[in-house]
Amino acid sequence: MKTRRTLVLGGGLAATTLALAACSPTRALNALLPSSTHVLTPDLPYGPDPRQRFDLYQPTTPQPGAGYPVVLFLYGGSWNRGARADYRFVGEALASRGVLALVADYRLYPQVRYPEFLHDCARALAYALRESSRLDGDPQRVFVIGHSAGGYNAAMLALDARWLAAEGASPRQLAGWVGLAGPYDFVPIVNPDVRPVFHHPDVPPDSQPIHHAEQPAIRTFLGAATNDSLVDPQRNTGQLAQRLRRGGTSVTLRWYDRVNHGTLAGAFARPLRWLAPVLDDVDAFVKAA
Template sequence: MKLGSARAAGAIFGLLASACSPLKMFDAVMPKDGGGRLAIRDAAFGPDPRQRIDIYVPTAASARPRPIIVFFYGGSWNSGTKNGYSFVGRALASRGFAVAIPDYRLVPQIRYPAFLEDNAAAVRWVRRHSNEFGGDADRIVLAGHSAGAYNAAMLALDPRWLGEDRKAVRGLIGLAGPYDFLPFDGPVVQHTFGAVSDPVSTQPITYVGAGDPPAFLATGDKDETVRPANSDSLARKLRAVGTQVVRRRYPEVGHAGLVTAVAKPLRGRASVLDDAIAFADDVTR
């Protein structure tokens, strides 16, 4: 079986498609885009070994600083590693963006809201060090898949996390994100959020307000892990306050398939990469 073929990629994906399983094996065998490269590996944005970040940049030169996408991976807040997402970093970088992919502390080492504190620290590190990799500190798009989309949405919508740095956020890209999931009715959310005295405060939808950054919200019609209704609910509330929203639904695509469609051999399954880049280009002009 030739690993570079779409059929082989689909077979490998089938072995890994249990929700948001770590994608290190998938990433290892995927052909990568040639227009992006890893520029910085394992930079520390905090003292914990999980507080490390990778930066991908386009191989082509640019006359001006490039807009930045900070991508948070999923994994139910209890698993995942940036080392499984170089296919995302290189794909986005090949389209002209500087790309930051941080690790962050996970359950059970921590609970909510410590992973958001880590994500915010990563964004602040990106802004402070943007000149080291040719990024524009004032043109940032926050992106994520699944639990990572939750993280991105909370940073984009809730001013507690980024403070003044939130002004640099030009857009939100959420792939299959949970944004409106009360009550806490499963073990994952119970373990992550169950000790919070005010559950409403954990929901991204709670913080929607005038002046929020534009949002690209995507789901697969076959998602049985995070209900697409989460994205519908957030889109409605954002539009109600006048925020620009692009809502995309991809037929025959499941939960993990929404992010693996970014990989070169699987892009025929859904136009996630093209659609997200079109949005990011628009909001960072």
């Protein structure tokens, strides 16, 4: 999903102005990254298409006996835009906490529509499950994390087994999933950028994560900004948490007051962590597995 909101930061950040959203440039945040926390291996393939690539962030902290926890991160952008290079600050943040991070691209509209981008995300996640040991990761602690449209993608992989099944894998192989400001119940579609992605007006009913939340699912972390004007936090995050819990799923729910839709993801970055403890909360969820 996208937003054009701009956050003006003052004080020690020298009034840096950043247009932070799931699809906007984040060069200022990425320019401030330390190099000592991670080893970056860019442009690794998980499929044949040029968009089926990921960047790998390996921690420089000592490797645990069973390997590092592993996270596949999926960004947002209304399924229309986005690039893994814009989210270096997320990969670095996770690696700095001793988490092996894969930040992946996937095909976007108009190259593909629903559900093809889910096949890409499932393929990337199956790669993480299959190759985690080779990458010094722990195959018993693999997670998928997504923000905005990427949160939708993560939800579908975690809650609807058919996507991973097509890749010879299962959500039950995951140690958990994280959705940040994801759209989980957005029919009727009002965003004109999103309508063609989901074949509006013939949107498949089973395309909505909320319809896959009645049965017990894997451990879940849901986070959202209380004042998200782009993706209704109560309808989407609040409702999904309620329905998952009703179905017997363990859900950690966090609301953040000082961020909006875009800066919720931006809070992974060192200069913006004062806005919300998103990284701390996600790290605690991953380490508790």
